[in-house]
Amino acid sequence: MQRRPKTRLYNKHLSHSLTSKSSCILGCRQFYFFDVTNLNPFLGRLYQVEYAMEAIGHAGTCLGILANDGVLLAAERRNIHKLLDEVFFSEKIYKLNEDMACSVAGITSDANVLTNELRLIAQRYLLQYQEPIPCEQLVTALCDIKQAYTQFGGKRPFGVSLLYIGWDKHYGFQLYQSDPSGNYGGWKATCIGNNSAAAVSMLKQDYKEGEMTLKTALALAIKVLNKTMDVSKLSAEKVEIATLTRENGKTVIRVLKQKEVEQLIKQHEEEEAKAEREKKEKEQKEKDK
Template identity: 55%
Template sequence: MSRRYDSRTTIFSPEGRLYQVEYAMEAISHAGTVIGIQSNEGIVLAAERKVTSKLLEQDSSTEKLYTIHNNMVAGVAGITSDANYLVEYARTQAQQYYFSYGEEIPAEPMVQRLCDLKQSYTQYGGLRPFGVSFLYAGYDEHHGFQLYHSDPSGNYAGWKANCIGANHSKAQSILKQEYKEEGLSLHEATALVVKIMTKLMDTATLTSDKLEFATLTRGGEGIVHHIYTPEEINQLLKEQGVLAETDPDQMED
């Protein structure tokens, strides 16, 4: 019976469901995992990089982590083409705000603008929902460091720690058990992220070709966002004791 209602985003089923939005959620549940943890010193983001073929030429660019503006980094899970469009839209909104007011856009208004666009694609005929979820690591002077999650419906919420993509339920269970109410240091948050990614990816060892990593912290001259290079990721994994030592190309001296 659902076939009578799932071909349009603007038609509710008798149970009050929008099937196209649910299909978008299902697409995200099969995407690479993205984890975000807010610490007392900043925010850590990590994403699973899925290697589709050994013949594909790999470069140092990221596929799942993006810089929105100087005070915000986002991780995406879902359809990459949809994510690219939304990231460019968010960057444009951030630059327009900076041009108008001479300062970086606060974290929640930035998320809200992006979610308004995502929600509009669920209420007009001829459009489909964006098949992508975001984890936003942001900072502003009003509320400090903030971690937000948004889904294809346009809903968003603030979190201390969250996971999207494949195995998100398992990751959230681990986070509930190991996240401290008083918060974590940046080092503890980094260690927890690596530990969870190791468990979710069913491997005892990780390398930079399987993982992307970013931090948003306070530096000497203000807020610093840093997306790690492959060499930095390998060094981080080596410090955590999970780097694949059987692969000499991934080892650091």
């Protein structure tokens, strides 16, 4: 009597083999993602963009605050070599045109490429239309480029987030933020870089809409940097601040000198000491009662 082949047993082993291989592939995919433009088919996430965002989280803190009479950028400087010439070197803040500046957090070499592209876009617009480019249009133009680098093979996302400050005749003083995905938004106060979540929480608590002047914005910026930077004592060497204002119908972008930053830090320390004394006096009075 002829025996029938054990097809069911064979198919069972084959099925088990295919299942184990596919599970191995899926398991490996959860840990290694080398494709720049491919979405994760199970979670719908683009991991290369998330990795670029992670690089920004380890960069120096940068914050921007919008005031009634101007707008400012304040940033943490990590390269503070004493031989660097401050006239030619700016680690965090870059002037883009006569009406805009930006601050960067992330990979500095990527930031240099993007800031040069921003300047080129602004100059092309000025040459073609004989007027400065609107702030949001410049931000949008760069974000289109950044977003394209998340779509095409052979490229990687730029590991940089930017804060933009500017003025135009359409919306006055403006503050924008963009990230490696190409997303952007307008803000009244925001922060990127190291400890950005804690900084945004402080800004949300202390920012007073409609009452914020450039003077109070500078004081708030020093307060936030003092609380969020990973240093025991805030010093002018580690802080870079730029302001954008309007004077006589023209936009003025100015990077504060080291002595001015030292004065702001000194004022903050005096206010902190005064608040501490008042707190102790209040506690002593309550004890005496």
